[in-house]
Amino acid sequence: MNQDKPSYQDNLMKFAAKPAQEDAIQSYVDEINENGCIIIPNVLSPDEVADIKGALAPYWADKKGRTDFEGFDTERIYALLAKDTRFAKIIEHDLTMAIIDQYLFPSYLLWGAIAIKINPGETPQHFHTDDESAAAPRPRGPAGISVMWALDDFTEENGATQYVPGSHLWPDGWTVEEDDPRIKKAVMKAGSIMLWMGTVVHRGGQNYSAETRLGITTQYCQPWLRPVENMSLAVPPEKAAQYSDKIRGMLGYGLLAGSFMGYVDGLNPKRLCEAAAEKLGIEQIDSMTGQPVNKD
Ligand SMILES: O=C(O)CCC(=O)C(=O)O
Numbered sequence: 001m002n003q004d005k006p007s008y009q010d011n012l013m014k015f016a017a018k019p020a021q022e023d024a025i026q027s028y029v030d031e032i033n034e035n036g037c038i039i040i041p042n043v044l045s046p047d048e049v050a051d052i053k054g055a056l057a058p059y060w061a062d063k064k065g066r067t068d069f070e071g072f073d074t075e076r077i078y079a080l081l082a083k084d085t086r087f088a089k090i091i092e093h094d095l096t097m098a099i100i101d102q103y104l105f106p107s108y109l110l111w112g113a114i115a116i117k118i119n120p121g122e123t124p125q126h127f128h129t130d131d132e133s134a135a136a137p138r139p140r141g142p143a144g145i146s147v148m149w150a151l152d153d154f155t156e157e158n159g160a161t162q163y164v165p166g167s168h169l170w171p172d173g174w175t176v177e178e179d180d181p182r183i184k185k186a187v188m189k190a191g192s193i194m195l196w197m198g199t200v201v202h203r204g205g206q207n208y209s210a211e212t213r214l215g216i217t218t219q220y221c222q223p224w225l226r227p228v229e230n231m232s233l234a235v236p237p238e239k240a241a242q243y244s245d246k247i248r249g250m251l252g253y254g255l256l257a258g259s260f261m262g263y264v265d266g267l268n269p270k271r272l273c274e275a276a277a278e279k280l281g282i283e284q285i286d287s288m289t290g291q292p293v294n295k296d
């Protein structure tokens, strides 16, 4: 045994010591630490919003929710990375990655990536937190970070996400009444994002307008938590091969950083993507440009 090799605990401590941030990221992190969440406008251009909407367009048929949580008047599209490579642009966007790097251990996973279209007449979701499956006592650090990408304008009337600033600090047993004045609505223009800690109390809003409210939520979790979407089955190696190493890792084709958790037959599962790419001649795409990565 090599006694000099750092232990898993040593590795965790190394990862926990975050480097100093650029001022812009630090100011976002300060706001998130205080409120549990942040709204950032103009993250996507109108062209980028149109492109992402176009990527969703073929998949809308008959996607009404099956439970009150999904919403009986809400349509959802799951497994986005199995459907179109254009979704990679938001799933590994530089800005959200830089913020999420501050909260989750390296090798964090994509917990879910879901398009959510709230139709007129939809009732509100129940208030919830996204990381409750971590089942650890609150208050605590978040086990996940969620992002909502507004593809339509989110308005007072059309079902903008509702949230309670500061609720990330609440202990277990929290409740929220319908008329609680602390409830806010994430009113924002298409192209904006809301990012929140997995500990923040929130819900999809009621749509009492005549328009739909379309957003994509991309959610990330600590690498030791089980994602809501089983990503490596949803996006098999032959599809994952198109994506960056970062996305492959977030889909489960990687190991828990500093450990061997996640082996497949004794090997790092990233090799499954590499083997599929080589066998099928699949090119890795750059998610920002949509073009093949230049390997030179
Ligand atoms: O649609 C929304 O505004 C929120 C959805 C949500 O909270 C969720 O899916 O976890």
Ligand SMILES: [Fe+2]
Residues within 6 Å of the ligand: 128, 129, 130, 202, 203
């Ligand atoms: Fe949620």
